[in-house]
Amino acid sequence: MPGGDPAAHAVVLAAQLPARVRDLERARPRWVWADTAATYPALLRAGVRVERCQDLRLCHAILRHAAATAGSSLAMAPPGPWDAPAVDDADRAPTLLDDLAPAIGPDEVLTEHARQRAALAVAADPGRLRLLLAAESAGALIAAEMSHDGLPWDREIHDDLLTGLLGARPRQGARPPRLEALADQVRTLLESPALNPDSPPELLRTLRGAGLDVTSTSKWELAELDHPVIAPLLEYKRLARLLSANGWAWMDAWIHPPAAGRRGRFHPDYVPGGVVTGRWATRGGGALQLPKQVRGAVVPDPGWKLVVADAAQLEPRVLAALARDEQMARAGRGSDLYQGLVDAGVVQRRAHAKVAMLGAMYGATTGDAGQLVPRLARAYPRAIAVVDRAAQTGERGGVVSTWLGRTSPPPPEEWHAVQRRASEADADESARRRARRRARDWGRFTRNFVVQGSAAEWALCWMADLRLRLRALDDGAAHLVFFLHDEVIVHTPARLADDVAAAVREAAAGAGRLLFGDFPVDFPLDVAVVDSYAEA
DNA sequence: ACTATTGGCGCG
């Protein structure tokens, strides 16, 4: 070590860090660090992976708001550095130096770790929160690894797809030929030669000028109309969306060119815990909105396969389990819970089962869903009581928690102000109506929070278990490359594909046991071993 | 010329 100069010292430490971590990893520790998103990418670039960690920043966020740890000193303390948002690794200098001189030093890490343990000691049932913290931390590792490894992506297939639908790639900024032809067709049919169909106000004015009774230009409303312009206009919108969201510009910005013997790569920037309910978000690239139209470009490297797996009707199954509703769990015993509802005589048709279930979980009150939910409530009173109770709590301004204890945010001060105004003696009818509407809005949020958040916990446990199984499989070559709420993609050497498919199923069963013990609920998967995401 | 908001739509 050089003496005296701390900066030089830090550089030496930084250079040695990956080797040191690799060395210590042999003892299979649980690394406790401030922020996986800040620390792990540099290790991954150096070729070092760790098995387990505790991400203090993510865990702090959970414990800070969890109802179960509300009395802890962690929860009572004023906001501090641990409440800051994640650092964005992409914005950081590509050296290890700043990883060693973060705003949060080793003493703070040890102090925070002790504070989190103390917070857990306050909880009546700390086992669930402990599991949640472990799952959240595993998710942070997975997110960093998937971002690093990337989703295999074939630029030629993508380009062919675009050319087939839009016509040849135009010069920068111009409309591709097929899109321009559709725009012209729309202009002609509306007798408006200068119309820019990308401008909603302009389009709305023009449509109304042509005698069409519309209040917006959204496709749901347009689809109801009977007019020659509707078909080309909807087609224009569909293709314009593809071009702007996942066209050539997107490909140039987000798809890394292929290395020898490999496809290109899409490196989404996942944000674990980025959604209030605990779901992940992404930053840039729109990885969680990849349209079906372009999924054909997701193809494995030569000699490799994609194993695509999604959990069938995850949210209703999670609801059945957390409500301990054995009747509803029984309806999900097969591979299709919605068909199970038909077979149990609750509804006549599968489509009705789906509408009813979604309506119950989202809080629908009108239309088909509103009609069908009461039938569900009669058949499955325990499950429906759980979401109804969550809604009532939210309408009163309270908080609700997921199965593992992630707690919803309280309504904002402005929400309370609206409620207070409505309860004053001289409140007029419109103030009361507005307060009532806002209360119901928040109730639908808390209703859904319990289900969506608990399902996100199942998915985290599923992925964490799967990740360990993949590490143990042969040489660990098979790896997760994509995650979408209830769906994963594993990129694997072809010879391991069947083992991977089995591991994915075992991990799902494992997640169910981990969360819900002996409660007899199934989490069946649709699993496909494919040469293209579009085949799944 | 810049940033913030809106309308619209993709995903689960």
Added chain:
DNA sequence: AAAGCGCGCCAATAGT
């Protein structure tokens, strides 16, 4: 214009 939750992203437009 979504009825019914949660997101992110784009182009156009409004605001400064």
